[in-house]
Amino acid sequence: MTLRIDIPEETFRSILAKAFGNAAFVAGLVITVLILAMAIVSYVWTPYDVTKLVIADKTQGPSLAHWFGTDHFGRDILSMIMVGARNSIAVALVAVGIGMGAGVPLGAFAAARGGLADEALMRVNDLVFAFPALLSAIMITAIFGPGAINAIIAIGIFNIPVFARVARAGALAVWPREFILAARAAGKSSTQISIEHVLPNIATLLLVQGTIQFALGILAEAGLSYLGLGAQPPMPSWGRMLFDAQTRMVVAPWMAIFPGMAIVVTVLGLNLLGDGIADILDPKSRRQR
Amino acid sequence: MAQSAKTDEGCWNKLNLQFVQHPSSDLASRGHLLLQGEKEERHAPTPSMTAYLLKRLAIAFATLVLASMVVFAVLEVLPGDPARLMLGMNASADQVELLRNQMGLNAPLVLRYLHWAGGLLSLDFGRSYTYSVPVIDLVRERLAVSLPLALIALALSTIIAIPVGLYSASRRGRAGDTISMGVAQLGVAVPNFWFALMLIYIFAVWLRLVPAGGFPGWAAGAWPALKSLLLPAVALALPQAAILARVTRSALIEVLNEDYIRTARAKGLPYRAVLWRHALRNAMIPVLTILGLQFAFLLAGTIIIENVFYLPGLGRLVFQAITQRDLIVVESVVMLLVAAVIAVNLVVDLSYAVVDPRLRTRQ
Numbered sequence: 001m002t003l004r005i006d007i008p009e010e011t012f013r014s015i016l017a018k019a020f021g022n023a024a025f026v027a028g029l030v031i032t033v034l035i036l037a038m039a040i041v042s043y044v045w046t047p048y049d050v051t052k053l054v055i056a057d058k059t060q061g062p063s064l065a066h067w068f069g070t071d072h073f074g075r076d077i078l079s080m081i082m083v084g085a086r087n088s089i090a091v092a093l094v095a096v097g098i099g100m101g102a103g104v105p106l107g108a109f110a111a112a113r114g115g116l117a118d119e120a121l122m123r124v125n126d127l128v129f130a131f132p133a134l135l136s137a138i139m140i141t142a143i144f145g146p147g148a149i150n151a152i153i154a155i156g157i158f159n160i161p162v163f164a165r166v167a168r169a170g171a172l173a174v175w176p177r178e179f180i181l182a183a184r185a186a187g188k189s190s191t192q193i194s195i196e197h198v199l200p201n202i203a204t205l206l207l208v209q210g211t212i213q214f215a216l217g218i219l220a221e222a223g224l225s226y227l228g229l230g231a232q233p234p235m236p237s238w239g240r241m242l243f244d245a246q247t248r249m250v251v252a253p254w255m256a257i258f259p260g261m262a263i264v265v266t267v268l269g270l271n272l273l274g275d276g277i278a279d280i281l282d283p284k285s286r287r288q289r
Numbered sequence: 290m291a292q293s294a295k296t297d298e299g300c301w302n303k304l305n306l307q308f309v310q311h312p313s314s315d316l317a318s319r320g321h322l323l324l325q326g327e328k329e330e331r332h333a334p335t336p337s338m339t340a341y342l343l344k345r346l347a348i349a350f351a352t353l354v355l356a357s358m359v360v361f362a363v364l365e366v367l368p369g370d371p372a373r374l375m376l377g378m379n380a381s382a383d384q385v386e387l388l389r390n391q392m393g394l395n396a397p398l399v400l401r402y403l404h405w406a407g408g409l410l411s412l413d414f415g416r417s418y419t420y421s422v423p424v425i426d427l428v429r430e431r432l433a434v435s436l437p438l439a440l441i442a443l444a445l446s447t448i449i450a451i452p453v454g455l456y457s458a459s460r461r462g463r464a465g466d467t468i469s470m471g472v473a474q475l476g477v478a479v480p481n482f483w484f485a486l487m488l489i490y491i492f493a494v495w496l497r498l499v500p501a502g503g504f505p506g507w508a509a510g511a512w513p514a515l516k517s518l519l520l521p522a523v524a525l526a527l528p529q530a531a532i533l534a535r536v537t538r539s540a541l542i543e544v545l546n547e548d549y550i551r552t553a554r555a556k557g558l559p560y561r562a563v564l565w566r567h568a569l570r571n572a573m574i575p576v577l578t579i580l581g582l583q584f585a586f587l588l589a590g591t592i593i594i595e596n597v598f599y600l601p602g603l604g605r606l607v608f609q610a611i612t613q614r615d616l617i618v619v620e621s622v623v624m625l626l627v628a629a630v631i632a633v634n635l636v637v638d639l640s641y642a643v644v645d646p647r648l649r650t651r652q
Contacts (some may be wrong), residue, residue, distance in 0.1 A: 123351075133589065223482065267480075272474070
């Protein structure tokens with residue numbers, strides 16, 4: 001005899017309908033897609049060539065020819081922001097990839113194993129969290145030399161314990177469920193269960209955390225390149241543009257205003273997107289509404 | 290680091306995620322704030338408070354020792370010979386070797402570690418390679434800038450965030466809530482060093498109210514010194530305040546949904562009294578946790594902010610020491626910061642027991 005329980009099915013369509021009714025999600029998605037598009041477009045087209053210095057046009061205010069003005073070398077700020085987006089996104093995205101790639105298996109393993117392995121992972125987490133992330137990132141980039149690759153590593157390393165913790169906590173909530181018991185009774189190994197049953201159930205958590213870490217990565221990369229430890233000139237980066245702007249604030253405030261706005265808009269978009277996803281897929285909000 | 294401005298259910302999810310990140314959330318997990326998983330992991334009966342405190346102390350100490358080993362080991366593999374650095378490129382190999390012996394750089398690794406760690410415990414940090422003064426003097430001098438800066442920023446962020454959180458939670462879903470949480474959402478996205486640049490532009494370049502950077506020293510009088518710390522403190526505080534306001538709001542909303550709040554309202558207590566006496570106190574645990582976390586952010590944040598404002602603080606010292614390969618200064622300052630983070634988290638853990646008497650008596 002089979003037992004049937006009627007559960008209102010959550011179809012792809014119903015989720016989609018909810019997604020587009022969620023203002024935060026829609027706004028976040030639009031902003032994120034626009035920023036991504038801007039970065040991609042910069043590979044094939046920018047209003048001006050960012051590697052060409054036009055001293056005659058230096059520190060011009062915003063105009064029709066240069067929407068966001070020009071910098072102290074006469075480079076177009078808008079074009080630099082477009083090219084800089086590539087760098088910010090690439091660094092933050094790969095850093096999230098490193099964090100997920102190493103952190104999720106670690107967390108899932110700790111949850112599946114429990115006991116000593118679990119305790120050890122948590123203590124290592126404590127240890128990493130005791131170091132202010134930015135300080136350590138500065139140390140790593142200073143030791144191994146400034147540059148985009150080292151910035152990725154420095155930011156990525158600190159994403160690992162974050163994802164390990166989220167994955168572990170999520171997995172611990174899934175393990176006592178009945179369908180896991182059923183899978184065990186069917187003779188599946190804990191690795192198989194982790195991959196086939198636990199992972200899909202914590203995917204939402206990981207996705208939301210992913211957008212958060214993505215946003216934090218953008219901020220961290222900007223900080224590092226502001227200190228001169230990120231991508232090196234002539235590759236434009238948002239943080240570096242702000243550094244160049246600082247001493248020229250009096251004559252060319254637009255050099256500081258627009259790159260900063262680019263960072264704010266990008267981070268805001270990602271945070272809204274994360275909020276939206278959490279709202280849409282969170283079972284708690286489903287129940288209470 | 291974010292939550293919805295509109296609905297609080299979604300933000301719980303977010304908030305939980307934040308807690309999951311917290312290094313010492315064991316006690317927090319006994320509250321009502323964590324992902325179910327973190328709660329369910331504790332099948333064993335909760336040990337008594339004393340045992341709990343002892344355990345936390347032991348963990349904090351072990352973390353500190355491990356951290357010191359990591360710092361020592363990392364800086365050991367750093368390229369660059371301090372003796373060579375002090376003597377310059379023209380020194381002969383013999384001279385360098387002599388100085389290396391004098392500095393104890395040729396002693397076995399374990400001995401050097403023990404010597405260094407022992408020195409830390411007695412506040413003897415050694416001498417800076419580049420400044421040729423005891424590191425403790427440098428640190429003391431710089432701490433006189435960084436500590437007031439961090440404390441002012443922390444105070445500012447708390448003073449702004451808690452009332453905003455209270456206001457938002459009490460007018461949940463209405464215009465005031467939407468606007469303040471919208472501003473908070475924006476505040477989270479603003480990089481503090483860019484905000485600092487904008488503040489400099491408005492208040493130092495335009496209005497000429499405060500200096501654009503630099504620090505006159507406390508000897509120049511308390512007011513000029515405080516004035517030059519004002520903008521940096523605001524720049525540090527704003528993003529933190531935005532996060533804290535959101536956490537306060539969601540924690541309050543969670544508490545306001547509890548049965549005992551309804552009971553308090555039903556027995557005729559005015560809303561204001563319920564909010565302040567019952568809700569705020571019960572919402573303090575997540576707020577305290579975030580405050581502890583923010584201390585670490587603030588310490589690290591000073592590195593960039595002090596560079597923006599040319600403040601002679603600890604952050605600028607460590608940044609310069611890293612670029613100059615002044616290892617002994619880097620080691621000492623990093624250990625100091627790590628010790629501060631661990632100590633603050635310990636204090637936060639212990640303060641849960643003060644805020645929440647249930648945690649004190651639980652057997």
